[in-house]
Amino acid sequence: MRARLFLISSMLFAVGACSSGEGDKAQGAATGGSSGKPSGQAGSGAATSGGSATGGRPSGNVGGGPSHDGPMFAGAECPSDLGLPDAYALPNVKAAIEGANARITFDPQGDAQDYRVYVLPKSKVSGDTIPGAVYRCAGDYEVPAPAIDDATMPDSPGVRTRVASTVAGQARTAADATLGYVYTTPADDRVPVYALGDPNLKADNVACYYMRWSEFLVKGYTTSESERADLLSKRWRDDGIVFYAPKPGADGTEPVYLAAEKENDFSSVFYMKGGAEHDKRVADGLKPTEAFSVYSAAKDGAEPLRRVFYQQTCGRGHDELTAGVARFNKAYEQGSTPVPELHFSGLTEETTLVVEALDQKCPFAGALATTSRPAHTETFGADLIDYPMFQTADELMAASPTGELFVNGQGDGTKPKAISRACLKVKPAEPPASDFFYDGSPEEFSEPKNTGYQTYELETPTFNVQFASVETVSWSIGSMFGELWATYSDKTADTNGKLRVTPKKRATLADDSFVHATMEVDTVSSQRRYPQLLVSNATWPVQDNLATSGTVIVQVFGGVTEPLEVQLEFCDHRSWDVNDQCPKLPLYTLKDGDTQFVSPAPEINGFQGTDRTVRFDVYVSTGRAYIFTNNQPYGCADLPSGKMVAGEATVTFGDVLYHSAVDLADWYPFHVDKMQIWTSRHFSNLGFSSKVNQPTWDASRMPCVAASELK
Numbered sequence: 118m119r120a121r122l123f124l125i126s127s128m129l130f131a132v133g134a135c136s137s138g139e140g141d142k143a144q145g146a147a148t149g150g151s152s153g154k155p156s157g158q159a160g161s162g163a164a165t166s167g168g169s170a171t172g173g174r175p176s177g178n179v180g181g182g183p184s185h186d187g188p189m190f191a192g193a194e195c196p197s198d199l200g201l202p203d204a205y206a207l208p209n210v211k212a213a214i215e216g217a218n219a220r221i222t223f224d225p226q227g228d229a230q231d232y233r234v235y236v237l238p239k240s241k242v243s244g245d246t247i248p249g250a251v252y253r254c255a256g257d258y259e260v261p262a263p264a265i266d267d268a269t270m271p272d273s274p275g276v277r278t279r280v281a282s283t284v285a286g287q288a289r290t291a292a293d294a295t296l297g298y299v300y301t302t303p304a305d306d307r308v309p310v311y312a313l314g315d316p317n318l319k320a321d322n323v324a325c326y327y328m329r330w331s332e333f334l335v336k337g338y339t340t341s342e343s344e345r346a347d348l349l350s351k352r353w354r355d356d357g358i359v360f361y362a363p364k365p366g367a368d369g370t371e372p373v374y375l376a377a378e379k380e381n382d383f384s385s386v387f388y389m390k391g392g393a394e395h396d397k398r399v400a401d402g403l404k405p406t407e408a409f410s411v412y413s414a415a416k417d418g419a420e421p422l423r424r425v426f427y428q429q430t431c432g433r434g435h436d437e438l439t440a441g442v443a444r445f446n447k448a449y450e451q452g453s454t455p456v457p458e459l460h461f462s463g464l465t466e467e468t469t470l471v472v473e474a475l476d477q478k479c480p481f482a483g484a485l486a487t488t489s490r491p492a493h494t495e496t497f498g499a500d501l502i503d504y505p506m507f508q509t510a511d512e513l514m515a516a517s518p519t520g521e522l523f524v525n526g527q528g529d530g531t532k533p534k535a536i537s538r539a540c541l542k543v544k545p546a547e548p549p550a551s552d553f554f555y556d557g558s559p560e561e562f563s564e565p566k567n568t569g570y571q572t573y574e575l576e577t578p579t580f581n582v583q584f585a586s587v588e589t590v591s592w593s594i595g596s597m598f599g600e601l602w603a604t605y606s607d608k609t610a611d612t613n614g615k616l617r618v619t620p621k622k623r624a625t626l627a628d629d630s631f632v633h634a635t636m637e638v639d640t641v642s643s644q645r646r647y648p649q650l651l652v653s654n655a656t657w658p659v660q661d662n663l664a665t666s667g668t669v670i671v672q673v674f675g676g677v678t679e680p681l682e683v684q685l686e687f688c689d690h691r692s693w694d695v696n697d698q699c700p701k702l703p704l705y706t707l708k709d710g711d712t713q714f715v716s717p718a719p720e721i722n723g724f725q726g727t728d729r730t731v732r733f734d735v736y737v738s739t740g741r742a743y744i745f746t747n748n749q750p751y752g753c754a755d756l757p758s759g760k761m762v763a764g765e766a767t768v769t770f771g772d773v774l775y776h777s778a779v780d781l782a783d784w785y786p787f788h789v790d791k792m793q794i795w796t797s798r799h800f801s802n803l804g805f806s807s808k809v810n811q812p813t814w815d816a817s818r819m820p821c822v823a824a825s826e827l828k
Contacts, residue, residue, distance in 0.1 A: 193539065193540055193541060193542070194206075194539070194540065195237070195471060195538060195539070195540040196237070196540075198241070199237070199238055199240075199241055199242055200241045200242045200243055201242060201471075201535075201538070202244070202245055202534065202535060204473065204535040204536060204537050204538040205536060205537040205538075206537060206538070206539065207223055207224075207226070207472060207473065207474055207537040207538055207539040208223065208224045208301070208302075208418075208537075208539075209222075209223055209224040209301055209302060210222070210223040210472050210539040210541055211223070211541075212461075212470070212541055212543050214464075214543060214544075214545065214546045215546070215637060215732055215802055216545060216546060216548045216556075216801070216802050217462060217463055217464045217465065217545045217556065217557065217599050217801070218460065218461065218462045218464070218599075218637065218730070218801055218802065219234075219460075219461040219462075219464065219470065219543050220458065220459075220460065220730075221234055221458065221459040221460070221461065221470070221472055221541075222457065222458050223457065223472060223474075223539070224301050224420075224441060224443075224457075225441065225443030225444060225447075225455065225457035225474075226442075226443055226474040226536060226537060227441065227442025227443045227445075227446065228442075228474075228476070228536060229443065229455055229474035229475060229476070229536055229537075230455060230475055230476060230477050230478050230528075230533070231254055231255055231256065231257075231455055231474075231475040231477065231478045231479050231527075231528070231533060232254070232255040232455060232456075232457070232459055232472070232473065232474050232475060233252040233253065233254045233255070233459070233472075233473050233475060233479055233523075233533070234252070234253050234459040234460075234461050234470050234471065234472050234473075235247070235250050235251060235252045235253070235470070235471050236250075236251075236468060236469070236470060236471070237468075237469040237470065237471050237540060238250070245532070245534050245535075246519040246521060247519075247521065248519055248520040248521065249514070249520050249521070250521050250522070251510070251514075251521075251522045251524065251598075252479060252521065252522065252523050252524060252526075253459060253460055253461055253462075253524050253525065253598075253728055254459075254478075254479035254523055254524060254525045254526050254527070254728065255455055255456040255457070255458065255459050255525070255726060255728065255729070256455075256456060256478075256479070256525045256526075256527045256726060256727045256728060256787065257453040257454060257455055257456065257478075257527060257786075257787060258447075258451075258452070258453060258454055258455075258456055258725055258726065259453065259641055259725065259727075259784060259785045259786065259787060259788060260330060260451055260452065260676075260722055260725065260784055261327060261328045261451060261452070261782075261784045262450060262451045262452030262784060263275075263276040263277055263278045263328065263427075263451055264276070264277040264278075265277070265278055265279075265280075265449065265450065266278070266279055266280065266281055266282035267282050274326075274328075274430070275322060275325055275326025275327070275328045275429070275430045275431065276322070276326070276328045276333065276427060276428065276429055276430065277427075277428040277430075278425050278426065278427060278428070278448070278449050278450075278451075279425070279426040279428060280294045280423075280424075280425055280426070280449055281294075284385075284387070284426045284428075284434075285378075285385055285387070285434075286397065286401070287393075287394045287397045287398075289394070289426075293394070294423040294424055294425070294445070295421050295422070295423050296373050296388065296389070296390055296411055296422045296423065296424060296438075297370075297371065297373065297390070297410075297411025297412055297413055297421075297422050298411060298412040298413075298414070298415050298416055298419040298420065298421055298422060299360040299361060299362050299363075299411055299412070299419060299420060299422045299440050300360065300361040300362075300418065300419055300420065300440075301360055301361065301420060301440055301441070302361065302418075303361055304361070306363060306364055306367060307361035307362060307363060307364065308340045308361065308362055308363075308364055308409070309340065309358040309361055310338055310339070310340055310358065310359055310360050310361065310362050310409055311338065311339055311340070311345045311355075311356070311357065311358060311359070312336050312337070312338055312356035312357070312359045312438075313336065313337050313338075313339070313345065313348045313349070313353040313354060313355060313356060314334035314335065314336055314353055314354030314356060314715075314717070315334065315335040315336070315337065315353060315433075315715075316351070316352040316353055316354070316714040316715045316716075316717060317335070317380075317433070317714065317715070318432075318706065318713060318714065318715060319382045319383075319431075319432035319433050320334055320335035320432060320433050320435075320715065321333060321334045321335070321432065321715045322429065322431065322432070322680060323432075323705070323706055323715065324431075325429075325430060325431030325432070326430065326431070327675075327676070327677060327678050327679055327680060328680065329680035329681070329720065329722060330451055330720065330722055330723070331356070331719075331720040331722065331723035332425070332427065332437045332447075332448045332451075333427060333429075333720075334354060334715070334720070335386060335427075335433050335434075335435040336356070336386075336435055336437060336438070337353065337386070338359070338375075338388070338408055338409065338438055339408070339409075340362060340408075340409050349717075349818065350817070350818075352714055352717050352818050352819075353717065354715075354717040354718070354719070355717065359438065359440065360420070360422065360438075360440040362409040362410055362411060363410050363411070363412055364410070365407075365409075365410050366410075367410065369412055369413055369414060369416075370410040370411060370412055370413065371390065371391065371410065371411065371413050372390075372391070372407040372408070372409070372410055372411075373388055373389070373390060373407070373408050373409055373410070373411055373422075374388065374389050374390070374391070374395055374405035374406060374407060374408060375387070375388055375405065375406055375407075375408040376388075376389065376395075376398040376403040376404070376405040376406075377403070378403065382432065382433070383432065383433060383434075384433055384434075385426075385433060385434035385435060386433075386434070386435040386436065387403075387426075387435075387436055388408065388424055388436040388438060389405070389436075420440045420441040420442075421440075421441065421442070421445075422438060422439070422440055423438070423439050423445040424436040424437065424438055424439075425437045425439065425445065425448040425449045443455070443457065452784055453784070453786055453787075456725070456726040456729055458726065458729050459472060459728075459729075460726075460728050460729050460730050461543075462557070462598045462599045462600050462799075462801055463557060463598045463599025463600065464543065464544065464545040464599070465545065465599075466544065466545070467542060467543070467544040468542070468543055468544065469540055469541070469542045469543075470540065470541055470542075470543060471538065471539075471540055472538065472539050472540070472541065473535040473536075473537065473538045474535065474536045474537045474538075475533035475534065475535060475536060476533060476534050476535075476536050477528060477531040477532065477533040477534070478526065478527050478528030478531050478533065479523040479525065479526035479527065479528060479531065479533055480523055480526045480528050480529070480530060480531045480532070480533075481523075481526045481527055481528060481529060481791055482513045482517070482522060482523050482524075482526055483505070483506065483508050483513055483516075484505045484506060484507050484508065484604065484795060484797075485507075485508065485509075485510065485513060485524065485597075485602075485604070485797065486507035486508065486509065486593040486602070486604035486797070487509065487593050487594060487595030487596065487597050487602050487604070488507065488509070488593035488594075488595065489506075489507060489508055489509055489512060490506065490507035490590050490591055490592075490593060491506060491590065492504060492505055492506040493590065493591075495588070495609055497609040497610070497611060500778075502609060502610050502778070502794060504588060504591045504606055504794065504795070505795065507591065507593055507604055510522055510597060510598075524598075524728060525727050525728035527727075527787045527791070548802070548804065550806075551633075551635075551804045551805065551806040552622065552624070552804075552805060552806045552807055553620050553622040553624075553768075553804055553805050553806075554802075554803070554804035555579065555601065555620070555803040555804065556599075557596055557598075557599035557600050557601065557801060558596060559595070559596040560577040560578070560579055560580065560595065560596060561577060561578070562575045562576070562577050562582070562594070562595070563575050563576040563577070568583075568658075569585070570586065570608075571585070571586050571587055571588070571589065571608045571612070572584065572585045572586065572587075573587070573592070574658060575594070578621075579620060579621060579622075580618050580619060580620055580621065581617075581618075581619045581621060581657035581658060582594060582616075582617070582618050582619075583615075583616070583617040583657075583658045583660060583661075584605060584614075584615070584616055585613070585614065585615040585616075585617070585660060586607055586608050586612040586613050586614045586615065587605045587606060587607060587608060587614050588605070588606040588607065588608050588609070589608075591605060591606035591795065592604070592605035592606070593605070594616075594618075597799075598799075599801065600799040600800060600801040601618065601770075601799065601800040601801070601803065602797065602798070602799045602800075603616050603618075603772060603797065603798050603799075603800075604795065604796070604797040605774065605795065605796065605797075606774070606777070606794055606795040606796075607774045607775065607776070607777050607794075610776070610777045610778035610793075610794040611776050611777075611778055611779075612775075612776070613694055613695045613696065613773075613775050613776075614773065614774040614775060614777075615660060615695070615771065615772070615773055615774075616771055616772040616773075616798075617651075617657075617658060617659055617660050617769050617771050618769065618770045618771065618800070618803075619657040619658070619659055619767050619768070619769040619770075620767075620768060620803075620805070621657070623765045623766065623767065624652070624765070624766040624767065624768055624805050624807045625764065625765060625766065625807035625808065626652075626654070626737070626738065626739055626761060626762065626763050626764060626765075626766040626807075627738060627739065627763050627807070627808065628738060628739045628740065628763055629738070630738065630807070630808045630809060630810065630811075631736040631737060631738045631741075631743075631808075631809045631810070631811060631812075632652055632736070632737050632738075632766060632768065632805055632806070632807050632809070633734065633735070633736050633805060633806050633809040633812075634650060634652060634734075634735045634736075634737070634768045634804070634805040635732065635733065635734050635735075635802050635803065635804045635805065636648075636650050636732070636733045636735075636770050636800060636802065636803055637730045637731065637732045637733070637800065637801045637802040637803075638730055638731065638733070638770075638798055638799070638800050638801075639726065639727060639728060639729060639730050639731075639798060639799060640673045640721065640724060640725060640729075640730075640731045641725055641726065641727050641785075641788065642673040642674060642675070642676055642681060643675070643676045643677050643780055643781055643782075643785070644674060644675060644676070644677055644678065644679070644780075645677075645695070645773070645774070645775040645776055645777065645779075645780040645781075646772075646773060646774045646775070646777065646780060646796050647672050647673050647674050647772070647773050648672065648673055648770075648771065648772050648773075648798055648800075649670055649671065649672040649769075649770075649771035649772065649773065650670070650671045650672075650733055650735055650768070650769070650770060650771070651668055651669065651670050651671075651767075651768070651769040651771060652668070652669045652735065652737040652742075652766060652767075652768055652769075653666050653667070653668035653669070653688075653766060653767050653769065654666035654667050654668070654761065654762050654764070654765075654766055654767075655668060655767060656765075656767060657767060657769075659767055659769045660693075663688055663691065663692050663693055664690060664691055664692050665690065666688075666690060666762075667687070667688065667689060667690060667756075667760040667761040667762065668687070668688040668693070668699075669685070669686070669687055669735075669737050669742050669756070669761070670684075670685070670686040670687075670688065670693065670699060671683065671684070671685055671686075671733065671735050671742075671744055672684050672686070672773075673721060673731075676722075676782075677780075677781065677782050680722070681721055681722050681725075682704070682705050682721060683704065683718075683721055683744060683746060683751055683752065684701050684704070685701060685702045685704055685742060685744060685752060685754055686698060686699040686700065686701045686702075687699060687700060687701075687702065687756055687757065687760070687827055689757060689760050690760070695773055695775035696775070700827045700828050701827070701828065702752075702754035702822045702824075702826055702827050703822060703826055703828075704716060704718065704744070704751065704752030704754070704822065705718075707819065707820055707822065708820070708822075708826075709820055716751075716752065716819060717818055717819060718746075718749070718750065718751045718752060718819065719746060719747070719749050719751065721746065721751075724746065724747065727787065727788075728799075730799070730801065731746055731747055732745075732746070732747050732748065732802060733745070733746060734748070734812075736809065736811070736812050737761070738761075738811075739756070739761040739762065739763050740755060740756055740758065740761070741753065741754070741755050741756060741811075741821065742754055742756060743811075743812050743814060745812070750814060750815070750818075750819055752819070752822070753814060753816070753819060753820075753821035753822065754821055754822040754823075754824070754826075755821055755822065755823055755824040756824055757824045757827060758824065768805045770800055770803055772796070772798045774795075774796045777793060777794045777795070777796070778793065778794060780793070781793065
């Protein structure tokens with residue numbers, strides 16, 4: 118991987134170390150106080166640990182991340198009497214609560230190799246280890262990498278990112294990338310800058326190559342509420358607040374200019390300061406206009422605002438703007454960069470969590486499962502297939518010299534230390550009333566029955582469970598960390614492995630109301646491994662009865678030879694399998710009469726991570742289906758008339774692992790190295806209700822796909 122650019126300013130930003138202060142302050146407020154510990158982390162963000170520079174929880178959703186209905190909690194400093202090693206402040210830490218889960222976000226750090234979260238120890242610790250600690254680690258994105266500047270690899274790239282090379286006739290340098298300085302938290306002297314994505318088909322990678330990221334779509338940046346409202350009405354994607362700029366005319370500021378070429382299939386949009394490039398664009402006939410202001414010099418708590426030009430082989434180019442070193446690295450390099458979000462599950466009471474940025478990756482502990490399974494070797498033709506040992510959390514902790522457990526560790530023999538830290542107090546939210554809800558409690562499973570080729574069926578008081586085409590002793594399912602964990606291998610790494618988990622509680626489909634099903638699950642996917650949610654007229658085992666019913670399937674699919682997306686398939690009284698998919702309704706590109714455009718749905722690749730989870734809300738009636746991801750609208754489609762029948766129905770949570778030995782590509786390094794022939798999914802917030810009203814939906818922005826589009 119290309120060496121990262123660390124353009125560190127000469128100014129040292131004072132931040133309080135998180136080894137002082139009290140962790141038991143009121144929820145939703147960050148504690149302050151002087152720590153007397155080291156300061157001087159450049160470009161780290163806000164001057165307090167968590168919350169805004171004044172100690173309160175920031176309003177606004179920087180980065181356009183997931184929106185939530187549950188409560189939010191702001192980060193604070195950690196107790197000083199526990200012996201936690203010194204660390205800088207981790208800024209802008211927040212937790213959004215979904216039931217018993219916390220989705221933790223923060224300002225990513227340019228020197229961090231990983232992030233982790235764990236429960237605040239109850240007794241004093243010594244050194245960098247905490248015996249008995251369970252760490253949930255962020256790990257890396259596993260997404261394609263573009264060609265960088267004038268590099269010759271990858272061969273025939275669909276996308277090239279440019280920082281230190283020529284862009285539309287103007288030579289740029291690494292120093293030119295920094296446009297000024299901005300903030301990631303609000304204050305009275307700042308204005309929010311919104312990012313919006315262009316819906317034009319040539320503004321995104323719709324049907325060319327396999328690359329697509331959140332940063333890919335051509336962006337517009339604005340501080341104007343009226344302009345934002347106008348663009349939203351024209352179906353531009355809402356990426357939320359991406360940073361806060363100084364108010365125009367403030368001391369020490371200068372403008373950033375927008376210059377756009379005349380629109381065509383390969384036109385570009387540029388952002389620049391005054392100077393050589395500005396003059397070049399004017400000479401070329403462009404008309405730069407002021408977009409917003411930036412501070413000309415580094416300021417305490419501010420982040421460098423940098424640009425990365427995205428050059429698309431099959432469409433338009435644009436300057437992507439990033440606040441901070443880590444976001445710049447992600448936009449410039451893509452590929453394997455740390456995921457700036459953490460997942461913590463199984464909350465049962467008010468809990469103080471410790472959130473840390475790390476100098477190394479968390480270490481890989483082994484194949485974590487709910488049931489111990491032996492390592493073994495199978496023969497497939499001339500090949501030997503070595504299946505790893507499945508070990509429980511207790512077994513892995515017992516085998517650790519320190520008694521620690523790293524969940525989703527992706528490093529080899531690493532011993533990470535905290536660079537920066539924050540504590541935050543959270544508590545679970547009462548789940549909404551529903552007809553069925555699984556809270557992660559342990560289930561008593563029956564002995565498995567072999568009901569077909571490498572197919573095992575199990576029963577609990579709550580679920581019917583079916584593993585199909587799996588390795589004889591390489592599968593397990595059960596409760597762990599307040600979630601339902603499934604770990605398994607497809608038979609000989611060459612079959613159509615599947616998991617089906619169906620609640621025995623029945624749903625009721627209707628013509629005039631909806632079944633509302635929810636699922637939270639990790640979504641690193643390909644065309645051969647992916648999670649699913651099924652709503653069907655079929656009874657369990659659902660996989661065996663699809664041919665007798667109508668079935669809606671929602672799945673996260675793609676990533677190798679085509680971009681990743683959420684798909685909606687409809688099975689009309691027919692079977693489904695990994696190599697015999699049902700027709701799907703197109704959700705990524707939509708139509709309004711003769712006009713075709715990119716859906717304003719969130720980019721699912723932006724939610725990726727092996728321990729990171731995505732919440733799916735799926736509404737199904739006999740005639741229509743709606744999908745939400747992380748509480749944001751993703752897609753809507755009409756179903757073929759008369760094919761889904763009113764009456765009893767089932768909801769099934771599923772997963773696929775298909776011909777795993779030939780799956781993946783080199784931008785899945787962790788899965789290729791450690792998980793090539795096995796997979797693991799963790800499910801939570803599993804539930805459904807019947808007779809639910811149609812969800813709120815803006816059909817003017819995201820029209821429902823006609824049933825006639827089913828292909």
